[in-house]
Amino acid sequence: MDSDDMGERIWTAALVVIGDEILSGRTQDRNVAQLATWLNVQGIRLAEVRVVADREEAIVEAVNTLRTRNDYLFTTGGIGPTHDDITVDAIAVALGVGVEHHPDAMATLEAYYATRGGLTEARARMARVPAGAGLIENRVSGAPGIHVANIFIMAGVPHITAGMLDMLTGTLEGGRPVVSRTIGCWVAESEVADLLRDAEKTHAGVSIGSYPFFREGRTGANFVVRSPDATLADTCIADLAAALTATGRTVVSEGI
Amino acid sequence: MDSDDMGERIWTAALVVIGDEILSGRTQDRNVAQLATWLNVQGIRLAEVRVVADREEAIVEAVNTLRTRNDYLFTTGGIGPTHDDITVDAIAVALGVGVEHHPDAMATLEAYYATRGGLTEARARMARVPAGAGLIENRVSGAPGIHVANIFIMAGVPHITAGMLDMLTGTLEGGRPVVSRTIGCWVAESEVADLLRDAEKTHAGVSIGSYPFFREGRTGANFVVRSPDATLADTCIADLAAALTATGRTVVSEGI
Known part of the structure; x- marks a missing residue:
């Protein structure tokens, strides 16, 4: 437990x-x-x-x-x-x-x-x-x-x-399912590490994962917010998207 | 060790x-x-x-x-x-x-x-x-x-x-690599379970895995012999193939 x-x-x-x-x-x-x-x-x-x-x-x-x-x-x-x-x-x-x-x-x-x-x-x-x-x-x-x-x-x-x-299915007792929200950005994750850390700290009850990739010769990353509280996950992903946009980057909803 | x-x-x-x-x-x-x-x-x-x-x-x-x-x-x-x-x-x-x-x-x-x-x-x-x-x-x-x-x-x-x-590659000390030999057969593995067990017992130093599948509406299985002794693996797979053939089944070398 x-x-x-x-x-x-x-x-x-x-x-x-x-x-x-x-x-x-x-x-x-x-x-x-x-x-x-x-x-x-x-x-x-x-x-x-x-x-x-x-x-x-x-x-x-x-x-x-x-x-x-x-x-x-x-x-x-x-x-x-x-x-x-x-x-x-x-x-x-x-x-x-x-x-x-x-x-x-x-x-x-x-x-x-x-x-x-x-x-x-x-x-x-x-x-x-x-x-x-x-x-x-x-x-x-x-x-x-x-x-x-x-x-x-x-x-x-x-x-x-x-x-x-x-x-x-449906026979095992569980809690609230964890929901996840994803956004993607053509950015090296190292450029936004502080921003990610701050977003996780500001929103207690979420965890944020950062998943970098290399595709079409470019560096990008998907950021995944997980929480059993869907409203919290929505707020956090919106704030994170706003913070990334404020630095001049383009955010792809649902991930890249 | x-x-x-x-x-x-x-x-x-x-x-x-x-x-x-x-x-x-x-x-x-x-x-x-x-x-x-x-x-x-x-x-x-x-x-x-x-x-x-x-x-x-x-x-x-x-x-x-x-x-x-x-x-x-x-x-x-x-x-x-x-x-x-x-x-x-x-x-x-x-x-x-x-x-x-x-x-x-x-x-x-x-x-x-x-x-x-x-x-x-x-x-x-x-x-x-x-x-x-x-x-x-x-x-x-x-x-x-x-x-x-x-x-x-x-x-x-x-x-x-x-x-x-x-x-x-090549920098870590190891032993003899395990070699594996595979044969396939259109057979339910349950029909040849005794035969497999006997083959493993007869050839000390090998392990035999049985991997069933369902494909094109038919039941089959691949049998994999593993050993660090390549000669032993070769002998065992040959004996296993012969035993399966002796029961009237067709054996597919290298597996299905």
Whole structure:
């Protein structure tokens, strides 16, 4: 649990991305950005992410550290039927509980594989859950996601995870969503660093990020104001735009 | 320090990605995959990644945990001239040292900004380093990367980081690079789970990853064999291909 400058309760989540394929560079992760965006809408902030290998002790350490200091913990990856899919076992170890075949998951998989060669032992692995867990429906393929304690165990394949997040939409308690307002300016951020710092200080309750880029041979930056208070964010971005304009610069609303 | 099944020394690195823009979903990270790929060539394994917010205590915790249990630690992000760029200060706190303006960095920035409006105080912030640090040349923009203890402090903008990695190529001690061999098969991975497990068991010193996908309305999977021993990887992938072929399936070399 955490609270912001205004004393308002902030709901936080963490994500553990599980998979050698991310750490080897073979696969470009898409789940961090996808989950972050979805959490924003739920009024929950993504506070920290860890990417760990397919090793039990690495998963246990990350899960136990992050589940206790956040309201929610998400994991992605490692819930398929093969030998490198050890997420369920590792989370059971982290929680100190056993592993069981969930009857609803067995029924779902039996139905799904009825026309696809039948439910083999390998496929039944995907019905295994930490004892006491519930399921998150998977409309794309047979294997469900899992919900246990404050942990949400999701697929590694991004479009399957997207479907699982869809099922969870509106079910998690959160606070006010953080809104963000962006403006862009063809300016080196170093020229307006003081102006940015002053704008953040003047408007308690906002944070301002500065994101420089090089494009078409020119230097520019986007400035992003974030706050759970939309009015405050609007005021701050208007003041910032006015301050930039007063120095003779052209401001691009919505960013460049 | 770590070693593998064959008793061979494994060199490891960790990465701390620093930035609210990644955790808010605004920016898709590219540095994890980029660094992972580069490290592979250096014979160094990326063992763990953490993504943390622009908050000193979050950076200090991640840096201190990961620098002590890996041969190398990389950070990306937060080394620009604005108020939200706090990486240098946080790493100085983590190391228990002060912050100083590096004379070579000052000279570089003075030259860079000579024709760009001069070296302001904000710009001189980019010459600040933890006491005792060296520099990593940045050929793209003025601000250098920083090397201190076993820590390499890099830019957040991926193509600037790419240039810094270029400067470091061949300078870090590593072991044998992990090679990977891939085959693909139009098969549900659950149908060949036992076969994969057996192949990994039979060939000590390899790890096999299974990466399913859904494409053109069909189910398939790529199987990736990784090992620092190229001969072993070749033998294992050949055996795996033969085992899959023996079940009547068509194997696609190099993957699907």
